Amino acid sequence: FQLNIRDCLGCDDATVNFSQNESVHVIITNDNDTDHPEHIAVTPVSQAILLLCTSTYPDAESLENLPQLELGKGMITLNVVFTPIVVATTDFEESSDSELDIKPSTSKQAREQEETRKRRKKQRRADADASRSQRATHVSLMRRFDVHKLLDKVFYQINGLEMQMITLFECQTMFFVRQVYSYECLRKVHAECAGNWLQVIQRDRYKYYNYSDPENPFETFLKLVDRKLMEPQHMICKLAKTCIEVNEFAQLRERQFVLDVFKHVGYIFEYITLNEYTIWFLIPGVNMDDPMTRVTLDNFDLTNVRTVIRDRNKKDIFWNETHHNIKDLVMVSFQLALASSVNQSILVLSHLEKLSQFSTLQYVTASFMNDVYKPHDLSKKWISTRYLQRIVEIADFLNAVVLIEYPSSLTLLRGGRQLIKCYPHGRNGVAKWDVFEAVVEENETDLQHLKNSFNV
Numbered sequence: 065f066q067l068n069i070r071d072c073l074g075c076d077d078a079t080v081n082f083s084q085n086e087s088v089h090v091i092i093t094n095d096n097d098t099d100h101p102e103h104i105a106v107t108p109v110s111q112a113i114l115l116l117c118t119s120t121y122p123d124a125e126s127l128e129n130l131p132q133l134e135l136g137k138g139m140i141t142l143n144v145v146f147t148p149i150v151v152a153t154t155d156f157e158e159s160s161d162s163e164l165d166i167k168p169s170t171s172k173q174a175r176e177q178e179e180t181r182k183r184r185k186k187q188r189r190a191d192a193d194a195s196r197s198q199r200a201t202h203v204s205l206m207r208r209f210d211v212h213k214l215l216d217k218v219f220y221q222i223n224g225l226e227m228q229m230i231t232l233f234e235c236q237t238m239f240f241v242r243q244v245y246s247y248e249c250l251r252k253v254h255a256e257c258a259g260n261w262l263q264v265i266q267r268d269r270y271k272y273y274n275y276s277d278p279e280n281p282f283e284t285f286l287k288l289v290d291r292k293l294m295e296p297q298h299m300i301c302k303l304a305k306t307c308i309e310v311n312e313f314a315q316l317r318e319r320q321f322v323l324d325v326f327k328h329v330g331y332i333f334e335y336i337t338l339n340e341y342t343i344w345f346l347i348p349g350v351n352m353d354d355p356m357t358r359v360t361l362d363n364f365d366l367t368n369v370r371t372v373i374r375d376r377n378k379k380d381i382f383w384n385e386t387h388h389n390i391k392d393l394v395m396v397s398f399q400l401a402l403a404s405s406v407n408q409s410i411l412v413l414s415h416l417e418k419l420s421q422f423s424t425l426q427y428v429t430a431s432f433m434n435d436v437y438k439p440h441d442l443s444k445k446w447i448s449t450r451y452l453q454r455i456v457e458i459a460d461f462l463n464a465v466v467l468i469e470y471p472s473s474l475t476l477l478r479g480g481r482q483l484i485k486c487y488p489h490g491r492n493g494v495a496k497w498d499v500f501e502a503v504v505e506e507n508e509t510d511l512q513h514l515k516n517s518f519n520v
Contacts, residue, residue: 075496112140420452
């Protein structure tokens with residue numbers, strides 16, 4: 065997809081073409097923005113994606129909290145191509161029986177037949193790609209900031225047809241929310257479950273408020289319980305019991321969700337750190353006077369969770385004693401785990417200053433020390449961990465668009481990967497950004513010039 069930022073977010077007219085083969089995009093910057101740690105994103109590219117593809121900044125009040133956005137001018141445009149997913153068939157991978165010649169043949173004839181099958185296979189792939197391209201849907205999204213009454217609106221165009229205007233929330237539902245979590249899906253569930261209203265009575269009140277039925281289940285329940293004092297009735301008791309059971313089940317599901325997130329955080333954290341560290345969440349029980357009582361979903365206390373980091377030497381490190389780079393990795397693990405659990409479609413990872421500083425220092429130190437010890441002792445080998453590469457690899461499994469803002473040019477990523485670079489500079493006291501595309505060079509990690517300066 066292609067992003068254009070015009071006359072806003074510190075950019076006069078910046079265009080970024082995202083890689084079609086990658087769902088994880090690394091944005092290089094030298095602006096740490098330590099003065100605004102509450103902001104999700106630092107660079108104009110990530111902020112533009114949040115403005116257009118998420119509900120982070122839905123109205124004028126929230127837009128005023130974005131320091132780089134000046135209301136009254138500017139717009140952002142996103143051009144996306146949605147192609148249908150085609151499951152690979154055996155026609156692409158295997159030759160059909162009609163193409164196989166079982167007659168005796170010489171080695172030359174066999175080679176010619178194999179070349180013919182390869183050409184046909186290549187042609188079938190090309191035809192399938194052309195068919196997918198013809199069925200692709202071209203969508204153009206635009207959000208304007210020059211007109212106050214349009215601040216919560218998004219303009220969209222499909223396949224070059226007439227431009228349409230919708231609200232930002234409608235845009236999220238139409239293009240960036242998976243169908244199973246969409247509003248239309250909830251309406252369908254409501255229509256199917258309206259006869260048995262106990263199934264929907266525990267839904268969030270504000271979401272349920274959107275239903276305009278005159279006799280919806282929530283109002284019906286209020287009418288049943290809001291009555292004058294009378295003798296207990298069997299129906300009222302049964303309704304109350306059912307509501308309590310449903311409420312307890314919902315609470316158990318919420319607790320199970322938290323435990324699942326903790327488990328996923330542990331897996332992700334161990335992968336990123338190459339099992340050098342692991343993380344434990346100590347959850348006490350409620351009113352557990354007897355130490356032999358088993359802790360279950362019903363009696364553990366989520367308000368007093370303790371976090372412990374354990375290194376490869378089996379040493380426990382409490383959170384307030386943990387190094388800042390490890391804390392950054394824990395935060396990244398939480399964001400990835402939550403995004404995976406709730407099927408988030410867009411995720412921005414930012415504020416990785418401590419991690420980038422540690423990775424750079426560790427790599428430079430290892431490179432210099434290996435040169436120092438190399439002539440003397442080959443058994444001593446200093447190593448460094450490519451944390452960013454591990455984060456990119458685990459983020460690839462999310463099936464979502466992930467933007468990683470990394471405040472260092474030394475990424476230690478594999479060569480050939482596309483990068484987006486955003487560098488701020490001042491003009492007349494106003495922050496401006498230079499945005500351009502780049503590629504990880506094979507010699508990015510070459511420190512020979514620096515070593516020559518120190519005569520190493």
